[in-house]
Amino acid sequence: MxxxxxxxxxxxxxxxxxxxxxxxxxxxxxxxxxxxxxxxxxxxxAWICGRVTFEKHFTNGEQVDLSNYSNADVSREDFIADKNAAAFAIAIDPSGKLGWNRSSISEEEYEERPDQHIITVLSENVSNPYLEHLRAIGVSYIFAGKTDRLDLKLALDKISRYFNIxxxxxxxxxxxxxxxxxxxxxxxxxxxxxxxxxxxxxxxxxxxxxxxxxxxxxxxxxxxxxxxxxxxxxxxxxxxx
Ligand SMILES: NC(=O)c1ccc[n+]([C@@H]2O[C@H](COP(=O)([O-])OP(=O)(O)OC[C@H]3O[C@@H](n4cnc5c(N)ncnc54)[C@H](OP(=O)(O)O)[C@@H]3O)[C@@H](O)[C@H]2O)c1
CATH class of the missing domain: 3.40.430.10 (Dihydrofolate Reductase, subunit A)
Incomplete structure (x- = not known):
């Protein structure tokens, strides 16, 4: 249940x-x-959108510079950056394509939904530099499978438990x-x-x-x-x- x-x-x-x-x-x-x-x-x-929707409306196809993290070695453990945020924006982004440069959706980009903490759902295939970047900017991430086809129930089970949703x-x-x-x-x-x-x-x-x-x-x-x-x-x- x-x-x-x-x-x-x-x-x-x-x-x-x-x-x-x-x-x-x-x-x-x-x-x-x-x-x-x-x-x-x-x-x-909490609200959830796919990678394409977040790319179109929030990250606008931007790519992040990962050159500072080329030697990063990050374990595949879930990372909870802000457990107590008032609300959460959840991205399903199996390959880590979204170019996040902030840890929450700001009032400037979405007036009606300010300060929503970003949680991204990834596969274990994402690169170490990308994970290190997310940790540095304070985006929470959850692993939900080893391949690009994620286990969405596992993702929601974890998020519901970690963030009390x-x-x-x-x-x-x-x-x-x-x-x-x-x-x-x-x-x-x-x-x-x-x-x-x-x-x-x-x-x-x-x-x-x-x-x-x-x-x-x-x-x-x-x-x-x-x-x-x-x-x-x-x-x-x-x-x-
Ligand atoms: N009218 C409305 O109410 C409304 C609301 C929201 C969005 N939209 C519109 O919807 C359009 C985008 O829709 P879309 O269907 O192309 O894209 P989407 O649903 O936003 O994102 C699809 C992506 O999500 C990932 N994904 C989907 N199922 C997955 C699974 N089982 N496991 C892992 N990853 C999975 C894949 O990312 P990867 O490709 O990275 O693998 C996939 O390409 C936009 O034009 C947007 O404006 C409309």
Missing amino acids: RQYKVICHMATSLDGKVEGNYLETPSAEYFGQEYENIHQKYKPK TEFMLEGGGYINGSFLSAGLVDELSLILVPMVEGTNNAVSLFEYGDNPFRPEVEFTLEKVEQLENSGLWLRYRLKN
Whole structure:
């Protein structure tokens, strides 16, 4: 029995896309704000995103200079830099690609979510210099497997225990959502339906699986529907047992 709950909170177009041109239109602006308002209603202590989402919205593809740490030799033990932070931003970054240069999300980069301590989930394959860099800047890290395909349950079990977290918000993108759903780790879905159509084939959908098989019998039960302004809907589903 898990000691924590995972709520997947996302906004999609009518054709199920979580990214694309529709989000750049003036009509979509309201839904971006509503996404954040609803996030805040859950009063979450922790939210999770995949490596691509953090790279796109937070580290902007930056790479860190690791030349000072070329001789580092770091054991593969989890590193807890700030156990008592008020809230946590959790990145799933198996290869250690994210160029963090700070230990928390600042108010300047995300006004509504200031001072959220960064926890990154890694595979044991990451380099010693990268680990030494994370220690130096005070980013917490957790190991959840030896290869790039991480054991997400192990990751959440550890994080829940180390940081005393009983509820996680899973906030995209589509591939990380698909990985959590496939691993049986999504308990609830909080879905903002934006009444627009993206229309492009290559835009990421709500749940993506790549080449990995998926249990087709996953079903949700509708708990509540709320009408939003501008013809949007907020749908709340619970995973059917
Ligand atoms: N509409 C919304 O509500 C919303 C919310 C959040 C994000 N988004 C959008 O979603 C898009 C990004 O989505 P995305 O699906 O391309 O990327 P993503 O889910 O953010 O990140 C995917 C990456 O996470 C890692 N990953 C996924 N499953 C894993 C597993 N089982 N084990 C280990 N690592 C795993 C892999 O990293 P590596 O490649 O490093 O192996 C993978 O490439 C962006 O455009 C973003 O703006 C939309």
